Amino acid sequence: MKNAPARTPEITSVLVRTIAKLLFLPILVTAVAMLIKGYAQPGDGFSAGVVGALGILLQYLAFGRRTAERLPLVGFAGKGVFAGLLIALLVAATPVFLGQPVFTHYPPAGASVIYVGTIELITALLFDTAVFLMVMGFVLGGVQMIAQTIADEDEYRGPEATGPEFDASAGTDVEPSSGGGRR
């Protein structure tokens, strides 16, 4: 892949851009559908997250990093992971404060569920949404960091990148009071 130079960059990019633009919304819709219909059909927060992330990745490929990261919330992907985790933990922990075991979902078994269209409003869905957020954030964040690192590498390849070298004979630590490990 990496050795295959795009022979006709203009045409490729125009084609890709068009397709990417066309596919963007449908992909996101698919992802959301996978998420909320997960209780009836295969698919859950994880799959939805990856699909959603792949949709956005396509924008990366087509429009480049700068443009893609301007999409709403994409710039906060890494932080989204932890926002998702907090929501998930909230779902897990709330019942404890209500005197129930962890992860008791509401409404409980047998109780009727409020529907919004065909979507069931249950706390398990909230949990799945959290997972969705996290996975999407993870994929996007990971890719962003790799892209960032590649960019940095291209910009500057030098000794700084290797960090402080180990020097056993001198025994002087660059970092003060790190002391431990090998001296």
Added chain:
Amino acid sequence: MTALSAAFSLAPLLPLLVALLAAPAAMLAGTLKPRLAAPVGTAFAALAFLATAFTWYRGGGTVDLAWAPTWGMRFTIALDGLAALYALLATGIGFLVLAYSSRYLPLHLDQEGRPEAEGARFYGFMLLFMGAMVGLAMAQDLVLLFVFWDLTAVASYYLIAYDRHDPDARASALMALLVTGITAVLLLIGALTLYATYGTLSVPDLAGSVEPGVTLTVAGLLIACAALAKSAQVPFHFWLPRAMAAPTPVSAYLHSAAMVAAGVLLLGRVYPLLEKSQFLLDVLLVVGLLSISVGAILALTRDVLKQLLAYSTISQYGYVVFLYGLGGEYGAAGAAFYVVSHALAKCALFLTAGAITEETGEDRLSRLGGLTKRLPLLAVASGAAAAGLAALPFTIGFFKDELLFEAALERGGLFAALSVLGAALTIAYTWRFWGGLFLGEGRDGAGSLPAALVWPVAVLGGLVLLGGLFVEPFALLAEAAGAASYGAPTPIEPAYHLDLRPTNLMAVGAFALGIAIVASRPLWERGALAVSRFGEVLGPERLYEWGVDALNRLSDYVHRAEVRDLRSRVAAILLPAGVLVGAGILVTPTVGAYRTGEVMRGDFPLLLALVVVAVAALTTTFTRRHVTLALVLSGAGFVLALVYAFLGAPEVTLVAVLVETFLTLLFLGTSKLIPYKVLHDQAKLPLGNQWRRVFFSCLASLFAFAVAWSALSQPAAENTVAEEHVRLAPDAHAQDTVSAILADFRALDTLGEVTVVALVILGVATLLNRGRLP
């Protein structure tokens, strides 16, 4: 009223409390003001002595508290005769030694160029030593005894290594710690063996219940081993002369009232157990005799003052062990009496040696002599002590030999003869020490020793003489101690008898023989030196050094054999894993345990997919280019997804496809990070010896195959919880059971899983982005 009586019942704790508080008090005082450590420490030692004497005067007593009831360990301490004797020695001599140190230590520190503040450390450990000795003396529970036992070892370690900048001091301290510390574990094993059989750790209880037999012999032997090592008896004696690297007051204390005394204290404590086995008593006899002779002969050859005294100690404690080995009431009480009289004399002689070295700067007999005129008081005081050691009449020492002779006579003529010979040797080396220091040609002029270096010697010398005139109090104490060991009253009645009873004849014989030995020095000197050289070449000290060195070399050797490169680290783990599985399969019946399972018509696509997976996996092993490798890998992954689909697992299929896509992207992205040239060179590298790798991976395959096949061959369980899941899915408001499991039944797993995901992004951010999240 009840509170008061409760307080009274705890009264026997008093000596121990005071003794244990001494060390922290002195340390604290020393930290606040270095000058304060000595007076505070000395005062506490005096206080501990008074507390012990007072409590003993009040009748002693026992305190028995729960310590670790789960294991039947009790905090039982008692101030019986034996405890009182040793506690009084430890605190009394401790007081004198500390008083001596208050002057000696500043001189010593000054010589070594160390700050005065280091003194606190000295007093701290000396008093810890004292506290541990008091505890050891009073402890009745074997584990509690072990605690104090090791505490003395720790204290002595730091005291011997007090001059820690000196490699010799460090090596000596290590030797003392290793010899006494490792043998101490034997005491523990012995105690636990007894506990396993008799269900108690209390010495009095054990004394009542043990029966002669293998258990007792083994346990007794282990305990005796620990005791003999601590008392520096042959063949563990070598650490004691080396321990002379410590400052002189430490040596004085170590030899007279603490460390070495602890060994015979233990013998006295467990004597009720030991005496039930004649074999154990015989062991003590032999070891005692050996130590008497080896110690005495080597003492006759040493030139360094403290070395001479150290070997003399080995020999003297040999007597004590010998006395215990002789058995009977004279043995038990005589041993106790012997310890007291030896302690007073030996401490005085050590302090003399220290004072003289301070005064003259010399520590060798050959360079000293004729000091009587310069240090008349010291000469007289140490003369009294030396006379005591040599068992001359009108000293307390006379009675110690009287008791020895009496006990030996009870046992038979041979032992009597041996004890006379031993006494004569003692006279010879004591004469050598004192005569060598104070007689002969010497420089004139008044000495300039500070009083604090002399008066403790004078007090001790005075006590030795006093004991020769009024032996009653010492005898009473020894009788009480003997009674505690022997389990019955042990009247010893030492007194001067002006008649021709055998003991008197033996004493006269010993004096005569002693004078003969001194006079005939040229005759035997060569022989004694030869013995000493033989010991240096082939003795246990050499064995110890050889052992430590061999261990280090063996360790180096093993370390070089250790797998230390990255790749082999992984491979090396596979080998034992494979061997273990193989062993596991070998020990279980195999007939009928492994099934091939039937292949149905509908299974062919699945089978085909499995074959493709296997082929793709194998292909990865010889793909050279990285990009191709990533593609083959993802190919394998996609076919696996197909397998999942055939198995009726669409969710897994979906996720597997997505995960493979993601992984492929990752691999390609990573290979973008690394310059093409590096990767290319890497791909071109010669593969090296692949057969080893093939072997290891085949082994791993077999491991996986065995585990997988043996598990899959088992019929799947009935009533799986999964059926419950399917049944309960509607209750979770779900139709897709897998989703219900992930988000509801086992949501905790999913939470954990996404936590891993979160951790990974955190880790990647740490590694690539200095911890900043995108």
Added chain:
Amino acid sequence: MTDQTLLVLPAGIPWVLAAVFALLDGRRRWVGRIAAVGLGVSFVSMVALALRVLRDGPVEVVAGNWPAGVGIVLRADALGVAFAVVSIGVMLVSLLYEVSLGMRSRTFPAVVLFMAAGLTGLFLTGDIFNFYVFFEVSVTAAYVLTSYRERDYQVRAAFIFAIVNLFGSVVFLIAAASLYHVTGSLEMQTVAERLGETSPNSAITIAVAIFVAFSLKLGLFPFHFWLPAVYVGSHPPVAAILSGALANIGSYGLLRFGGILPDQLALGTYAVLILGSASIIYGALQSISRSDVSEVLAYSAIGQAGYILLALGLGGPVGFSAAVIYAVVNSLNKALLFLVAGLRGPLVGAAFAVGALSVAGVPPAVGFIAKIAVFKAALAAGAGGGTAGAVGTVVFVTVIFVGGALSFVYMFQIYQRVFLAREPQGGHVEKPSPRATRALVGVLAALVLVFGLWPEPLLVLGEEAAAVLTGSPGDVSGGGDSP
């Protein structure tokens, strides 16, 4: 406070805090401090839970309010809380240590908190697959921690650590799936009950797989090859966490799954005993001539793990309680020693000496209690066993004795070389470490002494934990399945 709240708090607090702290810069002093406070609260709640368990027996909750087995069973019994308390304690001290030294990474507090959550969950879960998940949470955090400070050797250590442990967790995963296949359940007690009815063939391979997985984790000979590189390379508090907290997974797993697979373990007793003895001797031998403190400690860890395995193999109430006591004491020792290894200044040598005494089994340091425990196990194994039992007792007592003797040699050789000779003599004085850090280590050393002088809590914990394994668990109380 209800039992289920108490059961959830120790893992929940660090988990939530970790998610929050991941977004903050851990290098800021207040972040580290609050993280430490949070972990401290978690520790306190863990201690409260432990007291509760010791007083009234196990506490059980089923997540999601489902029947046990359908939902994940969380169960705090004496065995779990013993390990959880000591692991969280060690992590707390290590975190405080790093806070007082000054954090060098944004992510350090968050990762430590995640690991605390993972470890606590692992010790408190009663479900095999959930165990695997928490296992992964803890080790993933450990991979990140190992590379902390990102020196060459630390990155290298992290890589070795990750590769070997991934291998181990895959092996465990396979074992877990096999257990499910043959028993149809993932709930530990149900699995244990049903496993007795299945054929020994798969059970023995499962047992081997589990043994391999946890031996890898614990670093037993001959699965230890990764261990020296990792422990030597890591920053002191990280090494303390790895050896004092994370390695507990190994001992805990062996004990817990040893309890699930008792019949199979009986077959492999000889293997366990031999490997345990080999570890003791091998680790000790390797340590003797090592010249670096952390290297000595690393190899010593192999030997110390051997004692735990030996006690486990000796089995019975005495053996199991010895294994638990040894594991707990070993965690304390290793945490203390690794932390001290990175410090300079007054009292540091004394703290190391306390740890050295403890490893060598010298009272009043707590190590002698652990030594007594294994000696008792060895002696008990021979009781009533006739000649074979007596021979076994002699052999194992000898092994323990020799191992102990060697530990004397290596601990004090290195102590003399590094600490005793180097303490300030006037003249050249090294810059001492911060006072707070040294005080922290001092507290740990004091703890080692206190438990040596008053071992009763430790003994009760060991006794109760062994009771869990020998199949006389107390009544399950509390619990969520009774709404």
Added chain:
Amino acid sequence: MILAFSLAVAVVFGSGVFLVIQRDLLRVVVGIVLISNSASLFIVAAGLTRGAVPIVPLPGGDGASASDPLVQAMALTALIITSSVTALLLSLIYRLYVSHDTMDIEDISVAELREAEALERKNRPEIEENPEKGPAAEELEERSR
């Protein structure tokens, strides 16, 4: 089919191990991925019921006719965990590359041994008097050439 699955698991596992003990860092990671794949395959195979997709209402009406949903959930969890950890491994090898400027484990091992020996020489000067013990790093370097 039991044998077929077992063989497939074994082959994938073995290939993974083969790659893990290669010299190339990237291959090591590929090996780890394969090893984890074999575990997922095994998990799914362990629920070898091949029933209907476990979505209610089931055609057979009860849980026994569905393919085991629990193993699927387990496989999913395991898949996700191992694949995300792979991402961590990849960034680790990138860091290894940055600090050692190589993708070859042998080079890294040599560097490691050199450091160990330098440390040893520093701590124990007496070793240098003992020339028969040549540095192990040299040996390894020779071997890897």
